[in-house]
Amino acid sequence: MYNPQLNRHGELAHLLSIEGLPPHLLRKLLDRAADYVAAGERDEKKHTTLAGRAVFNLFFENSTRTRTTFEIAQKRLSADVFSLNISASSTAKGETLLDTIHNLEAMGADMFVVRHAESGAPFLIAKHVRPGVAVVNAGDGRHAHPTQALLDMYTIRHYKGDFHNLTVAIVGDILHSRVARSQIHALTTLGCPQVRVIAPKTLLPRDVQQLGVQVYHDMREGLKDVDVVIMLRLQNERMNGALLPSANEFFKYYGLTEAKLALAKPGAIVMHPGPMNRGVEIASAVADGEQSVILPQVTFGIAVRMAVMATLAETKQ
DSSP: OOOTTBOTTSOBSOBOOSTTOOHHHHHHHHHHHHHHHHHHHTTOOOOOTTTTOEEEEEESSOOSHHHHHHHHHHHHTTOEEEEOOGGGSGGGGTOOHHHHHHHHHHTTOOEEEEEESSTTHHHHHHHHSOTTOEEEEEEETTTBOHHHHHHHHHHHHHHHOOGGGOEEEEESOOTTOHHHHHHHHHHHHTTOSEEEEEOOGGGSOTTGGGGTOEEESOHHHHTTTOSEEEEOOOOHHHHTSSSOSOHHHHHHHHSBOHHHHTTSOTTOEEEOOSOOOBTTTBOHHHHTSTTBOHHHHHHHHHHHHHHHHHHHHHOOO
């Protein structure tokens, strides 16, 4: 089956989604990220893989962690980094997305890192860029956030080892979460035997069981004997609608507290893609507790994004 992310040799030409990528390719990216983590521990932070390459960051949605870790990763790979102020760009004046891309290509762009509110925007760009230009999806609509899923997989593997004997629970707003979709695809691709999603019915997509997950509406039942708990951000804009009664009500039933976490296996790790809403998705005692690996996730994100961009830069067209 044709996959727009791969070249004719089956190598990664763009990173648009976890869906459709083979397990060996995901493992290759995680292994390369591990090399960068190890190099950083030896204080070898600077690499020349992207020297002379022009990388453009196009964030049409606000971002702190993703944008900053991409920029750090690019600079550590010695890229020429250009982060556009979208609100002041020609796009804000009515220029089409593809016209913007083609103009930046004319300036010598080698890679685009794109976050966009519309699902599929990075796919559209990848379809129209010239050969040799790579596109990385930094989050598109409700669709995908592949580098977040990869850094989450790296974190899980770092703390828990192989995926083949793990039970992972993803908790919260599954319906609107591009992170959750990418996490599910990554976990099942890497052989995780049991992926659970825990959420109220109003925050679950209709087709969620087709993704190969077990669905729970009771958080205490869903957390029993899990190895990894991934909490999702509850978007404040959902609170005022009919999907949820209130933030306090959500925390009561689906917020992660010490008492609920005690139902997981001893030594279970707690993750969150950020930004966190303390007292809504997660209690501060858990977020700052011994089982939390939320800050290491951010640190690992730099190495993972280095691995992705270095791999793309080395792919032969």
